[in-house]
Amino acid sequence: MQFPESWLREFCNPPLATQQIADTLTMGGLEVEELRPVAPPFTKIVVGEIKEAVQHPNADRLRVCQVDVGQGALLNIVCGAPNARVGIRVPTALVGAQLPPGEEGKPFEIKLGKLRGVESQGMLCSARELQLSEDHAGLLELASDAPIGKDVREVLDLDDHVFTLKLTPNLAHALSVYGVARELSALTGAPLKQPKFEPVKPTHDTKLKVKISAPDLCGRFSGRVVRNVNTKAKTPQWMVDRLARCGQRSVTALVDISNYVMFEFGRPSHIFDYDKIHGGLDVRWGKPGEKLKLLNGNTIEVDEKVGVIADDKEVESLAGIMGGDATAVSDDTKNVYVEAAFWWPEAVQGRSRRYNFSTDAGHRFERGVDPSQTVEHIEHITRLIIDICGGEAGPMDDQVTKLPENKPVSMRVARASKVIGMPVSEAQCLDAFKRLGLEATARDGVITVTPPPYRFDMTIEEDLIEEVTRIVGYQNLPTTPPLAPITAKLPPESRRSRFAVRRLLAALGYHETINFSFVDEAWERDLAGNKDPIKLLNPMSSQMSVMRSSLVGSLLQVLKFNLDRKAERVRVFEIGRVFQRDSSVATTDSTVHGVNQPMHVAGLAYGEPDGLQWGRKSPGTDFYDVKGDVESLLAPRTAEFVTANHPAMHPGRCAAIRIDGQTVGMVGELHPKWRQAWDLPHAPVLFELDLDAAVQRHVAVFEPVPKFQPAERDIAVIVRDEVTHDALLRAIREADTHGLLRGALLFDVYKPKQATAGMAANEKSLAVRLTLASSEATLTDEQIEAAVGAVVERVTQGLGGRLRG
Template structure:
């Protein structure tokens, strides 16, 4: 929230500097994000008034103005602004004035000059030239009652600072000058001088009926008719300036006043054109498919769970979010209906974001607005409007559902809990002083404890620990004593059968990967691309951070591939990423959270050096990385051709560990890479982390002193027979003395039936206590060949 320091000091004015005030707010948990000056550095600029305007004799776009405001009398100034006209009051930079620096960083000095042969004694200024605003369309027009000749900085109180406070969601009470002043007053034990808000007596009998039909979503609605306003009257300069310094622009007096109350009291309000309302206000839930055109011109199709303000003709506003165009105040408005309501935060939370909206009103209502502040805001708004635009106010109408309003809350604070919770004792009188200055009411003091009633604007205080936090905040975190923590130094037990996860990370890093951390929430479109129709349905968030982060991931790969796209878009041509994290899979027994490990490789096989081999990565690069990773646990992986909706049908393998499926490895599906606009192949793997870290405990085995016997077998088989199937049969029929088995050649081409291939195996036999004879080796080899012939129609090459 942005606010003007000078405005805050009209409420509470402690004897501290701007920097000390900023430090106090930050240390109290109201972090200050930025501080900036209200205007640029300039001098010798006064309030001027244009008395005469003539066309420049030699320039169509220039005018010669006679301007009052200089101590030396009327001055002639040549001006090119389109809105220069007789009678307006503007900032007038006198000869010798210094204006804010331009792009070159140098201050701009005003001198006597001749423009197209006509003498000019000064400069008439716009907002951007003085750095007091962003409107560069012409001269800055001041109020009609601005005193001519007065220093411009003094007139608008420009020796001021704009403070931007970043509030946590629980501190909605500080989304107003009233709340911030209360905090500053408590921190400095200073008196807070709030505006004198008295009930405005009704001078007409007009009312407008209100009906509450949404239960607890809206339990209090305050309204008032004001007739005969003059909408053409502008807001006073002080009000426009306070809005501008809070980041809001002036629109018209009615809208300005409602915006002003939002900033001053934290109560969002809305004004309807009474002539555009039909019969009565109805606060109800929307009907599915109802439409409303908002003040910003958007047409919205409403959902059934959206709270709206309506009349007999249909929706008028999205409650707590934005008003509708059809009932808005315009330059023809004469009568208005002011509303000020309490909307349950739960009814408003997330609704604006679900429509792609975010407004100052929704920001406050979804965090909680004081349910006792609606009537005060109506009276304050009536005061200001009658003073600015006139009119005759009717009686205040307050409709409420007493049973649905929040009930008064009490919290008990035990005195010993202060010492136990904060580490030191605070005198009883100081505890009561701090909490009562924050607005809590001491109801009783019984059995070494206090009972406090929580004020209606503090939605965040519910339990004893909240009161301890308030005491620590106001007492001062930097004044809390420092004590050394005593923590038992027991080392965690590390099971040998469990491989530490950091070993996996170090292994991948050693092979050129970088660890990534991506969100657990992903775009539903991205989930559908990876999951296809056969995979798990994902959990949809009810209140997502944004529309593209509304689905809980069932796989780590979508986030990793999205990170790859970002790297590619930033000219990274060789990428290796991995991530460990949770996956969220709905099952019949509820949401299952599983730990996964995923990785990807993309681009060239090696970094670009004069010794590096050329060529892009392929399936066997990532398969080798995976085998290296799995070998850390002492397990042997088995890879079997498989299908996965996100992977290439011809380059996809299911990974088995200890006979159980542990995940997949392969190339991303070509349709997927095309949809994601990735030009080269991407190879990925994703495994169940708990299956990889299940390590085999090492055991000692005597090395044989006797020689190994090696045999090579080249087998001709059909092309669709896998090497894994052949190896399983060889191991099953090789007997007890087979020590090692590996594939050393695969060949298809000239000299072989096109429908068949040659697979060559090396078999190594060894006995632990003697030398094997020829029969002990030849016999299992013959059995192997016979078994392969029977099962796979194999033949020796």
């Protein structure tokens, strides 16, 4: 909501400075987002009248003007504006004048000089040069009666200020200059000027037949016919200036009048070309398949959930939002129909967003507009039309079907004191409601208020408490320290923060990315194997139609984006939420029924692991590079990597990540068919796991430094080819060594090219170094041999292996 200070002071003029008014409104709940002067500072610019304009002797595009600025002698000024002509009055900068600062931030001073050999004693100014607008097509033409020689700042009221309010949705009654003035009067106690709407006497009996077929759409519809209107009449400059300071450009006189009343009293209205209406008007819900070309040029299709105003032939207007092009007024319009209605907020809410645009009218109607003054506001509009465009008014037609009920709301004074945090009396509350213009009665500590028709936000007790607080003043509320003790909530040692995970991945050479949570449905089907993703009701685009259940697609998109820009090495990660169907999830403050929303961490590595360097030559990042990064991410917890399958990964180069027997993620190379589909020169390696697995860690436990030297023994066992490294180490750890085994490390794998006397063709030899130790004493040979024997026995029984040699 934007408006000039001068317009506000016409309705309520408290003895406060501009900044004080802004502070008062802000502390009253109407936040002043911006306060700026109408024009930047400048000096010595006055009204001048061009008395003579002749061609410059040495330049085709310049004219030499004789300008009267009220000093007796005419000034000789050279000007290149195309509209510089005799008789017009324009802003004239005298010698020594300071123009507004330019792009460099320095004021521009007018000096006596020569242009192409002709002396120029000043400058004639455009609106852009005064920074009043971007119009620089010609000189700014002032009113023909503007006093010659008077300061332009006074003539154009350029010392005015523009307020920009950031209103919450419940403050619909403040979406007008009068509404803000009403609030300012209540906050300051300054008198409020009540508007008077003198009825316009009808001079003919022409009426338009109107039918309200949908009372749940329109509760009141008022209108009248005005004949013989001059639509080519010029909008008065005072109205143009006020509209401009409200952020609205001038269009035509009739449109300007409608907009003016909307900004003045918050009453959106519409003016039809009466002669283009076929028969009468029907206010109803739309019908499927009906189309309407709007004033903004868009053609839309309506249905039974959208309100319309239709005539006997076609739809003419989108109810409460925008008029149609078919009945728009033009220069040829002679007779008009002025309409003002009350549209139920629920019938207008959300309709604009269906067609991807919004209007000032829809913004107000969906929050609630006073239904009690449609007739008075049409009288006001009619008066302005006749004064500016002429015309003859017809009789008023006012149809009322159903209006909102003003249900009384009660407030307990004791409850108000408790919520506000300071004692308030019954008299204070009654005074606050009186200043707000609300009817209030008190009985036994309970105040009952009947909301006026322009207040749609008063329905519960807390609404009344808020009004009392606003009038008492937020700045007057006491500062009360909290009663509860404040104790720091320390995070448990067994969990690290998400930021620690980010820093660790960054230290491993990965760059963080942030992507949308809604993705292409094909990604879910191909890369996550999700045939039933969670679909969006109103997607931004067809490529962002479902919620992701995996981060893999987002990382591949980032990789493709970088490769298209000639990147040779890409290592990226993302920490984000995924969305999976889960019927066991119930609705709470942070969850939605049927949708599991865990946090995942995923990474992708492509290209040389260390970049270009002389010390290492490799074909690029492989599975074990990223496996090592995952192990670093999970450390000090030890993960187990088990062969597995994943829709996005190579079937022979993919592993499930397990911790304590539970699968927490996957790591692997991109599947060849997806590498081909994404047109990637090489296959990236990806990982994705639950974030909870990455943030958990073992709490360190103190152990004394070993006093006794450990013993190491190497064994080589022959096992079948299908026995994996993990299976071998698991069997070794399960051996009963009486707690002497401290570690086991595979250091050699031997596979003969052909069968030998000691090994079959389907066998291999695995060499393992065992580390044995005791915290009580140095191990004896008997203890070491017994432990090694237990390991060999466990491998023999569990894996069918045997000791080599």
